[in-house]
Amino acid sequence: MIRFTTAGESHGKGLVAILEGIPAGLPLVVDDVNHDLRRRMQGYGRGARMKIEADAVEFISGVRAGETLGSPIALHIANKDWDNWVDVMASEPDTDPDARRRRRLVRPRPGHADLVGVLKYDRADARDILERASARETAARVACGAVCRKLLSHFDVEIGSHVVALGSVRANVPDPLPTPLNDAADRSPTRCLDQQATEAMIREIDAAKKDGDTLGGIVEVIARGVVVGLGSHVSWDRKLDGRLAAALMSIPAAKGVEIGLGFEVARRRGSEAHDEIGWDGPASSGGVLRSSNRAGGVEGGITTGQPLVMRVAKKPISTLMRPLDTINIETGETAKAQSERSDVTAVPAIGVIAEAMVAIVLADAMLEKFGGDTLDDLRQAYDAYLRRLKRRWDELRGVGGAGGAE
Ligand code: EPS
Numbered sequence: 001m002i003r004f005t006t007a008g009e010s011h012g013k014g015l016v017a018i019l020e021g022i023p024a025g026l027p028l029v030v031d032d033v034n035h036d037l038r039r040r041m042q043g044y045g046r047g048a049r050m051k052i053e054a055d056a057v058e059f060i061s062g063v064r065a066g067e068t069l070g071s072p073i074a075l076h077i078a079n080k081d082w083d084n085w086v087d088v089m090a091s092e093p094d095t096d097p098d099a100r101r102r103r104r105l106v107r108p109r110p111g112h113a114d115l116v117g118v119l120k121y122d123r124a125d126a127r128d129i130l131e132r133a134s135a136r137e138t139a140a141r142v143a144c145g146a147v148c149r150k151l152l153s154h155f156d157v158e159i160g161s162h163v164v165a166l167g168s169v170r171a172n173v174p175d176p177l178p179t180p181l182n183d184a185a186d187r188s189p190t191r192c193l194d195q196q197a198t199e200a201m202i203r204e205i206d207a208a209k210k211d212g213d214t215l216g217g218i219v220e221v222i223a224r225g226v227v228v229g230l231g232s233h234v235s236w237d238r239k240l241d242g243r244l245a246a247a248l249m250s251i252p253a254a255k256g257v258e259i260g261l262g263f264e265v266a267r268r269r270g271s272e273a274h275d276e277i278g279w280d281g282p283a284s285s286g287g288v289l290r291s292s293n294r295a296g297g298v299e300g301g302i303t304t305g306q307p308l309v310m311r312v313a314k315k316p317i318s319t320l321m322r323p324l325d326t327i328n329i330e331t332g333e334t335a336k337a338q339s340e341r342s343d344v345t346a347v348p349a350i351g352v353i354a355e356a357m358v359a360i361v362l363a364d365a366m367l368e369k370f371g372g373d374t375l376d377d378l379r380q381a382y383d384a385y386l387r388r389l390k391r392r393w394d395e396l397r398g399v400g401g402a403g404g405a406e
Contacts, residue, residue: 145356260296
């Protein structure tokens with residue numbers, strides 16, 4: 001239903017994305033996208049690049065007079081840093097065939113795509129790999145995700161995230177979480193809801209920076225207002241949890257994804273692992289109420305109508321100012337890995353990127369279930385489904401007493 005692809009090198013001219021499948025008639029302006037692009041650039045521990053860039057989107061196609069047309073939406077985000085990299089990244093061949101471009105990277109960083117990329121693509125300069133492997137690409141994903149988020153907002157879906165761990169610091173997560181989640185999380189320089197933990201995270205980032213080191217962490221992404229019945233149990237590739245996990249795992253530096261209790265569920269007995277079912281829940285959950293949300297909003301690959309709760313573990317950035325051992329791919333000597341300008345941590349940003357990936361998967365699942373070439377078609381199919389859910393138990397429980405609250 002939704003297809004998207006991105007292109008662009010970190011220090012090339014810019015990033016582009018093509019997003020296809022968004023129905024016609026969705027109100028859309030650049031600010032809907034720029035808001036999330038700005039959020040992605042924030043966070044304590046980011047490097048100098050974020051001071052150079054001021055990410056902003058330009059719609060090349062698919063949007064007219066503030067509304068989507070149903071045609072592919074092409075998006076462009078310029079790299080301001082391009083001006084400083086023209087000679088390094090220019091597409092034209094060099095006039096002198098023996099000339100070596102500046103900023104070659106020949107001492108691959110353990111943990112980065114540098115080494116495996118040069119082996120696979122048979123490149124002499126790992127810059128040919130790292131420019132595309134850079135997390136800068138995620139700006140294009142966030143742009144596509146923002147459009148999908150706009151679509152979902154018409155169905156009262158709210159997607160937010162917050163940092164639950166950074167380095168060795170674990171946050172105390174408030175229960176219940178604030179609504180809207182991002183209004184609270186975006187106020188913290190580490191996008192963490194625990195003030196004390198935020199301060200400890202900042203101290204740890206400062207210490208890591210001093211040591212020439214980097215930090216990873218864990219973010220939690222939550223999608224509220226998702227109706228019961230997205231995804232399917234019938235085939236492996238239609239299961240929504242699998243689709244979410246794949247999308248989240250594709251984020252640069254992601255090393256683990258959990259849904260609901262995640263790995264913790266394996267340690268529990270069945271009686272403490274599942275969510276008991278009772279009456280008088282909202283129509284969007286099929287009229288039933290769950291006493292807990294250990295499943296994280298998915299059972300059998302299908303949404304339950306409970307909030308979707310996912311966590312992503314991010315490894316520390318692999319560019320270290322005090323580098324690890326490596327080899328020089330040009331001379332064969334053992335060496336220390338090359339250092340480039342980078343971030344101490346980008347954990348606060350990965351939450352914004354994870355929100356985008358979740359928005360794309362959920363928009364796809366909504367269109368799969370409800371279809372429609374226009375926002376209005378989608379709305380009508382969605383409303384008809386909600387009416388069907390509301391009527392579901394009428395006969396069994398007596399009209400009026402079944403569907404429960406809206
Ligand atoms: C990033 C841009 C990059 C890095 C970071 C993410 O800019 P530069 O390489 O010019 O400093 O700040 O990239 C990485 C951490 C990485 O491993 O490639 C961005 O826009 O998010």
